[in-house]
Amino acid sequence: MMNHSTASKPADQGLLARKAGLPAKDAKLSMAHMYVAFISLLIGGLMGLLQVLVRTGKMTLPFGIDYYQVLTVHGVILALVLTTFFIIGFQYALMSKTVGMSDGERKWAWISFYVMLIGTVVTAVMILLGKANVLYTFYAPLQAHPLFYIGLALVVVGSWIAVFVNLHQFFKWKKQHRGEVSPLLAFMVAINMIIWFISTLGVAATVVIQLIPWSLGLVDEINVLVSRTLFWYFGHPLVYFWLLPAYMAWYAIIPKIIGGKIFSDSLARLAFIMFLLFSIPVGFHHQLLEPGIDPFWKYIQVVLTFAVAIPSLLTAFSMFATFESAGRAKGYTGLFGFMRGLPWKDVRFFAPFVGMLAFVPAGAGGLINASHQLNQVVHNTIWVTGHFHLTLATTVILTFFGISYWLIPVLTGRKLNAHINRLGIIQTIVWSIGMFIMSGAMHIAGLLGAPRRSSYSEYGGSEQAMEWIGYQYAQAIGGSILFIGILLMVYIFVYMTFFAPKGQEEFPMAETAEDALPTPMVFENWKLWIGLAVALILFAYTIPFIDIIQNSPPGSPPFKWPIGYN
Template structure:
């Protein structure tokens, strides 16, 4: 069995909905900033009130890439844990604590960005310097998420104590894996913020080791992608089979895929630093190999999902080579939106292989191609799946039903999103191949020989951004309708089950000490020697974590 399906009490629903409200407010704010960016890049639009381009660029990246995703994921995962393993009064209090600590940090960082005192972009690379409150805010967001991690760990621990000899519920197992990835990877960004950026921004030190800070950031930055992606995989493995009327294809394969993500998602940050000096090429190559290893669990997932679709269709009596495919519930937005996210992951994954390649990366490095890839992975695959989850999760939390009106409007919203992203991401990919830089406003290269070649694709991005903003407004209307106006009733919390007589899951897949131990060994192997090299080969006389950066080095 996957696990007991427990009910969500009113106080549980209120807590999860608090995370959802922050999510959708972030969607509006971040989406508006994205629209303004695309308009500015056409060279035909100027920002009002003295607002700077890099100010809105920072808001867009931080609010959508960090705030929206983290709040949705933590809230969604709390819902999964409560439904499968339960929650105690003390755990619920700590869950609320995680929400408030994250929210305080978000407000603090966002305020500094909006005041123009933290125009440091999503990656906040030094020597760009923000107000100290910005860095303290980021610290609060991370600490709040750590509280959520330990609540989730404690929920599964208590369930295991009450159910000796039983396998963890699949979705609870997946949540703990994702939170382990998050906890381990955020140690890097916490270290650079606490030990480098905060002392520097406070004026306590006047130096920083740039390469150390970037290495610590990307130790976190790439696992962040899988922290976003794995909740979508949770929905694909553990929710979609129920929605289509089927069963989980293989509990063992699902757990193995998540364990492989734990092993291969963290020791790969150097593939974001392939063109940076100061890192030995051998260690870059090693981490590129580990990056490509992440393809394996993704292919396992693709096989598992389509096996589920086909088996379900054939059990329902659909014949022919593709009869099962034609008869999937295409008019059910709870299936359609996540499925289209899966489809988008095909070109997104291919682009990821190019980004991670030691040779091909040099063609697209620091071009807007990378931004286009980002919009296919996070802004299409992940976000469409999150939207698909919202269509049943919000009614579950508010005691309402997903009616035909909202289902049909959700179908329209999904199509609008796909069209907008086709223009947006497609234009970014093509312009990137032509050399258009990322992170740059039109004014940065206006008048150059290449500008005329890129301008058409800048208009394509503006068209895509405008269509996507319409999709955002539609989604916000849908969210508010589901929260307040939809017919009252009981909506199903769809948790898939294993087929009768399924093969038992090997116990080695739940040996936490083994898998966490292997992950730690891989991380130490991939980072220890090159990190020591980075510190030892800093300029003479510089401290281990610093060298002067006032000259822009």
């Protein structure tokens, strides 16, 4: 018998998977998060449509609405609210399925939900009242109403409660199953929540220590470079907080849907551990053109940024190995014959697969953004916005849609019928066409110098603006098609929630292939991996952060607490 101190097979998720559905109380909890997510999709999508129409120069917003007010709503509602609520709701479902949820944990999960919801409402009201036109990044010296920052702080605090709920579930299971490898999906949720908690310490610090006192008038000025550095300490791992739930579905759910098995449990865990190590100490690659940061430390963080590509390449290898194994098992031969064995007419597979394909150009664009030389070509142009829409709005969101086609029926006790499956495939195609046109136009216009975060109307009839006009119209066309895709998805969500035939839908959780090597127990050494992650963060940030504070603008003391200066 194999020694469990060195290696072990993962917990029997297959047994859990055969228990259809979730406990009613847990399903209600996850579903509450889904309601907020899809309402956010509709509101944020409408704001995005208005943006691309305004940028054509042919539309003026009514009722005195400011363009940057619309831009802020679009960014905050979609990039922060939709994603956070969907991810936490999805992860509650995964944890309930794999390790269970106690009444106490469920109570705290509801507290988390309401704290985040209150924070979201407060923040949204301030934006809608025109008192927080500070964009998604809320950079100083742009200043919002104090309630905007307080609302953001509540969202973060609420999410921290969810972090501790998930980690309590996970480590309680481990205590009860000593010497066993944890369920893969629960392991992945724990990694993602640790990344989220560590990274949000940065944005919480700048909001609570700097921006709230500044907006209340308690200090006259703040150190802008400190605030931007703290934001991007959070801002880039935020991308992986979005991406890793998609990876959870790719690694552990898609294999079940295609009739296959997980290619390698060990490889999946290794990829997630690498994200834990390399996703946080990389924020400087968003600040490559900012003065005040030593070039050496920028270089160090660029190297670490490129290291993050490795787990993505591991994931690509693992997924196509899974596809090939499933196809070969069905008898398909030839070099790419296994592709014929994939369920192309099943939207639960088709939507995430299109998201996977979009990640190829999205990843290439990310390498360009992270490269010191190439970044200078695209920095602060709408190329970056196009990249953002390939990663989050295509790879991640299409995978989230793919998850919804089975998760919503599981949560509501209904079935995914042929009508919605067919409409979902149409929705995926519509979304892909719209995004190809809009994001493609953004990339090209960015190479021509078109700025991001701008309505373009400021440039009047200049010769340079005339070069961009065709791409502005293309963005409007693509954005309009995308909004049709949003309306379709909202209809699908409402139908699956209230009108689909009642029944029992499978919660698809794959088992590991029989011939896969046992999972080494070193992957369960949490002190080691969290310790390494903290060490890398301290290495990448401590010296440059002290340097930023000591070399503050003229007139400020040589060293000060980063709350502000007079």
